[in-house]
Amino acid sequence: MTELLTAAQMRAIEAAAIASGEVTGLELMKRAGRGVVEAIFEEWPELRATSHRAVVLCGPGNNGGDGFVVARLLKEWGWEVEVFLYGDPEKMPPDARVNYERWRGMGEVVAFNDKATAHLVEREPPSLVVDAFFGTGLTRDIGRIVRETSEALWMHVSIHRGRIVAIDIPSGICADSGKDLGRALPATLTVSFHKKKLGHLIGEGPVHSFRTVIADIGLPDRSERGRVSLTNADETFLRKSRQPQHHKYSHGHALIVSGTSGRGGAARLAARGALRIGAGVVTVGCPLDAIPEHAARLDAVMLRGVADGLGLEETLEDGRINALCVGPGLGLDARGREVVAVVLESRGRPRPTVGRGLPRRSVVLDADALTILSQNPDLFAALHGACVLTPHAGEFARLFPDIAEKLAAPATKGPAYSKVDATREAAKRAGCVVLFKGPDTVIADPTGRCAINSAHYDRAAPWLATAGSGDVLAGFITGLLARGFSPFDAACTGAWLHVECALSFGPGLIAEDLPEELPKVFRVLGV
Template sequence: MTEVLTAEQMRAIEQAAIKSGAVSGLELMERAGRGVVEAICDKWPEFSVGSVAGGAAPRPAAVPRDISEKLKRAAVLCGPGNNGGDGFVVARLLKERGWAVKVFLYGDAAKLPADAKVNYQRWCELGAVQALSTVTFEGDQIWLLTDLVVDALFGTGLTRAVDLPLVALDAEPAVGHTHQVVAIDLPSGLCSDSGRVIGEGAVQADLTVTFHRRKCGHVLADGPEYCGSVVIKDIGLAPTAEVGGQSRPVWRDAPDAGVLAKGQGAHKFTHGHALILSGGAGRTGAARLAARGALRIGAGLVTLGVPPSVQMEVACQITALMLQRVGEAGALREILSDDRINAVCLGPGLGQERARELVPIALQNHERAVVLDADALSAFGDDPQALFDMLHNKCVLTPHGGEFARLFPDIAQRLAEPALCGPAYSKLDATREAARRAGATVLFKGADTVIAEPDGACSVSAAIYDRSAPWLATAGAGDVLAGFITGLLARGVAPHEAAATAAWLHVGCARSFGAGLIAEDLPEQLPKVFSDLGI
């Protein structure tokens, strides 16, 4: 796991390092600029002109050389803050490498922060600075035969809509010519804390280079669409710098193999007994998918609880799964008198009427983990508080956007409102608020899946960038995820960890199978994903 930071938290980390005397702001700016140039050359080797690494002398500007033997041209767009200062460093380093560089400044040079002003002056010794305004974008001077546009306008510091036509940077500069767009820290127009576009538009970057840690805006909402690919550069900040305020969210990397492996000498009850409740005739497939997922992820035993009318329908389609009649509330109460059943999943294909009857029974024992999905959530859409009053700290709610809006209509409405200024309300904010209100762990589904606990602990387990998994947009995929979470809860994994680990594995299974995926394929990919993790 690695931290994902808000703009305020990142500023606090930088200021703590500067105040400690470990580094100066000017040195951080220089490191950032060098990191951007390194990332550019790594992504596009044809841009590797000259060398500035390790203090080596740059190639003379008179003899630029790359694989195409053509002079490379860059336009660097600098803003009025420290992000603009990073841009001046990048411009200087590119020129030292033999590039032809145009620099534009949005704002008044006299009002630049101290460190940015130093780098502005250093650039002015090498070249001119042109004013950047709306008029600039009406012509072709920024991108005419330009190979690279560097967006150093606002980065993480944006708090208002930008009065520049940023979308114009997406235009092709000339027939037969293309340019690459690199954003420093974050594409201008995006909110650093929410990933939402503020105002009319944002820069569409091919590469975003950020520093120290990902920012929330890189992984939420519109962020992945506008950032292109994201590279994180180390600029020498301490990894454990203390920051006040709410806890930092974390980005979920590959789960700990120790959480998923099974030890020697254990037996099936060591790994728990999960109960998955099914709906009526023609609605049993979702529960069977969830049950298969729970079994594959390592639950020792998994039982499907079905209405008597569908017992034969289900029995002819399962083998390792067990079957139990669960008709009315009394039958469920009797089954749950067996304390060895330590995790229950309700919702997939359950039907809302059946959910309203059975959910209260499943929630009576606060020592038993419970996953509520699909119909178990929608059944309480007319009175969410009635559900929240029954929940406890071993519950996991797994809403998609529609179910979230039914349970938390005011929170969903706030999240849906246009982002007019920053920091804008984010999916992290919404999921945290929902978890506090519900008193349970909430997994808010989406490409940018967010998991939060009532105490504010939060993580992101997203299918974005190199973990993109568009094939998960298929019927039943969410049912399998509910089963994965239930199986891990049965194995004794804590709710937040179970939800986040299941979400990561869910994406891993989709990516392992690839195009053509259907929900039935997901559990069958777990052995391969486990093997890749060394389990």
């Protein structure tokens, strides 16, 4: 998986490279500025051809130093460049101060103050605005002057279809949480370095940049424990075994527990998702009066009468069932509570060994099951390491109200409490994997291992906001659990494939389309 960094981790990597003598801070700043200019020309090739006007907004730190390098390179390219500095040049870090002085040998530096707003918005908008105010080092509100000018400048430039390029991250966005620390300046393009930061993919970070790219500045790739990763799919594990002695039960048996008649659609969506993703056998367990409804809509999925908790206990005597999905369309009545209780109590029961490598029963708890957990502390306490919780924001708030309150609190300084922090804390408290849904889905386990499934930028899939898509995701994860994936890997892979199916289908998607798109996605992956 691709690793993501916090601001502190990025600083540590840079500091280690400088301390080892591999590179100087001044050279890193030069590479960063060059990477920004190269990214600009790659994004907008038409800007290479003729001279243009650029406004470069520099801050008092090293991000401002990168801005002075960009200004110098554009000037050398033949552009007309105006440079503004927010802060005292005497207090700039040494490397940034060197690049400030180098620019002073080529052009003027205008103080960024109250007069700057009028100066910037009363003129014809430039072809390019470079935001080099604060970058990833911001730990406070951006300040009134920057905030007011940023708003006016964004309106002025966007009306004329101008371009705003942020260095590292849009100024005002906390690099660790994606939270807005004071009306951040949106960017048409963000150019960051070495690796993406958490704030590029969670919170409001993706909303403030239409596109984010990474420039290589020659830093070594040092992996460390505790970092957050981007989800992807491991094609090796997705492939079904071709061994001739294997059969359907070798790939797991998933049980989807459904609610009463008239509430079965969610369970059918989950069942179809589990079957398509590769579970060998899928059964829907439902009250007897719901069997005709399911039978009219399902063929390859088996049906079993599960009237109550006792009926589920009897069903689970079949040791071949190794993964369960509970919650979609379950209902909040006494039967629903019984079902959740039985599922959570069944984990330790002995069962015959069927197929090599299959785990003990794993459980996905979604939708109504999450509400039941939030209302019954004794059931919440019964959660275990083979469980996966899949809450959206409302369900998360019911399950973890204090954590949700911290997450919702307005950020005034950074690093701010993030969705990554919240999901990790929730997973540790629940003792199981938590998949906190959204365009910035975060998955964490009790050890602190964490991944982000981002549906932003080139993976934006707004049509996933449709009824039933979460039920299909629960089915995907259940099917992967049945096949032998660990809870964390099943959640990560299921979430990634969920977005890939939406991207493959495109606009007009409804939940029923998601499982049917999986074969196409698998072919593209070579599975």
